[in-house]
Amino acid sequence: MRVGILTGGGDCPGLNAVIRAAVRKGERAYGDELIGFLDAWDGVRDRRTTPLTVESMRGMLPRGGTVLGTRRGSPFDTPDGVDQVKQTLHDLGIDALMVIGGNGSLSIACRLHSDHGLPVIGVPKTIDNDIEGTDLTFGFTTAVQIATDAIDRLHTTAESHDRVMVVEVMGRHTGWIATHAGIAGGATAVLIPEIPFDIDELCARLTRRHDRGRFASIVVVAEGAEPEPGTLEMEEKIYDRFGHVVLGGVATRIATTIAQRTGFETRVVQLGHVQRGGTPTAFDRVLSTRFGVAAIDAVHEQAWGKMVVLRGDKIELEDLTVAVGKTRTVDRELFDNVASHFFA
Structure with missing residues (x-):
């Protein structure tokens, strides 16, 4: 398969680890060709790409930021944005698009799948840990x-x-x-x-x-x-x-x-x-790697419209719709119990 990958929204420690893991398993286990889109959705619309290989991703596990670049914005911001995305995927022969991002990026991915039938897989990313459907986000x-x-x-x-x-x-x-x-x-x-x-x-x-x-x-x-x-x-x-x-x-x-x-x-x-x-913690490197592996597996399961999530100590798949328009807030019981005993 030919798999496109993009990173959207704010940068986050662990993004490169996700990309690296997806590339390593995609190339070596499935024989995939992986293509990175530069600068999020702008790169998809403008067809700015870079090949992603095991060799090109060497040394990326501990590196912060994202080798693909990232920015905010959406193909829905312009009248022809979605058509440009569709045309790019068609012309480049992209069989699946892996979207690594936060609430905004995942909402865009969900809409592209549900309203336009695009084959997308989501990977939740945010240092804020506020995405519904997963117990934890890397970063x-x-x-x-x-x-x-x-x-x-x-x-x-x-x-x-x-x-x-x-x-x-x-x-x-x-x-x-x-x-x-x-x-x-x-x-x-x-x-x-x-x-x-x-x-x-x-x-x-x-x-x-x-x-x-x-x-x-x-x-x-x-x-x-x-x-x-x-x-x-x-x-x-x-x-x-x-x-x-x-x-x-x-x-x-x-x-x-x-x-x-x-x-x-x-x-x-x-x-x-x-x-x-800076450098992601060991925990975030492991979680990012597990997410990347699970995401490329989901591509080959054709689990379109899903995202990889952490539940307990297991990586599972969840509908992107779970995360759209929602914010995972701090558990009040955790906060109140700690606040009453330790913050003083």
Whole structure:
């Protein structure tokens, strides 16, 4: 078979490991020819490709980012976008298209299959861990480890100067990274998008710690966290050309308010895209490899409209429709139980 592969949305540690695994099994076990489309859907429309072989993917297992390049956007953005995709697949003799991406990319893949009959297989990818249908997405544990390492380092400087450190991590709609990094890093408080925060309650918690002689505190904030209505005035939201809110800066607003209301010296650390970059953890390398192998197997099973997922310790197939228009939020029982016993 001739199999096309693309990576869409934001970059993520483990993308190259997925591609490598699919190529290795596809070429050696099935005798496939694998073609990479450059820069996501733009590469499909513009017919910008690169051959993917076992030789070309050597050394890619530990490498972050994606050798295919990635960007946001959709063939549905333009009137002739879908027709261009169909024509490209037809003219290049592509028998199947493997789409490695997050909620947006998988939704596009689902629509191309259900509405236009294209032979697609999905591989869920996001550091945010917010895709429905899978217990875990690759890239998440790497992002958590990076954030945890940063928090570990910030503890010592916070303790040396009796400071409050407000650490902003990624998490547009969900607080998976903030929650796990906060637990692993021993944070004083964790603020996530799923639960609006009360700035008065946060300041009171920090003051209680100070009164007990604990002068250093770490507050972990997901970039999409928002205050309870009327409790903290925020700047007017700005949107990008895809309709997404431009995030980043909530930690600065929180830190300024903490300093004003408590008098404690407060500093902000925004980890930003450092969470996306660099070498994937061993766990993510293994999960990515398993996803890649399962995805090429699904191609040969002609399981069109499916995506590979992790359930417990097993890799299974799930309908792409499960992920469309949904966000997998943080388990409230996990958060509340940990918050009540450890965040203080």
